[in-house]
Amino acid sequence: SAVISQKPSRDICQRGTSLTIQCQVDSQVTMMFWYRQQPGQSLTLIATANQGSEATYESGFVIDKFPISRPNLTFSTLTVSNMSPEDSSIYLCSVEGGRGSGEQFFGPGTRLTVL
């Protein structure tokens, strides 16, 4: 399994500002994923980030709101832009477990509160 870290672990932000969340993994992986877990809800996939290509966004998520970078095989960032209170969530990154199985390992998450 992979060891994944995220920064920051939590933050409180003002409406209209942006926050960039970092995800670091201890081994090289092709696919990284970003999820959102809104209060009392389940995890929802935001986008898939492959190194060297544009991120692929799920329905309801757009690049202007959630720009993603994937500069190398161990690192990715997710930016939450022009935040509103509805963006208050836990944001998690995950990496593939290999073999095209869909198995994923998750980071600890970033708890974001927007005032």
Next chain:
Amino acid sequence: AQSVSQHNHHVILSEAASLELGCNYSYGGTVNLFWYVQYPGQHLQLLLKYFSGDPLVKGIKGFEAEFIKSKFSFNLRKPSVQWSDTAEYFCAVNWGGADGLTFGKGTHLIIQP
């Protein structure tokens, strides 16, 4: 749209009771199935997984799950729960090797000593 349903959102049991958490999914094709657990204050961890083969799979900490294709189900079971099993449990599905996982809404399990 493809979806995952967990029927029990909050479950309270006493120690040594048996546990079964339901999970159903909507897609009839090839699926890979997972149960994840999130203990209080900890990361999401993989509990068990089904890719193919024996439909009864065993995971960590005495958990098991049975894949019933005809019922589109992947229920989680444990014969005798412990207080340390208090956690949030998520069923997740990968649709035929596609990217990403679809999660159920989760079940908050509380075990009373």
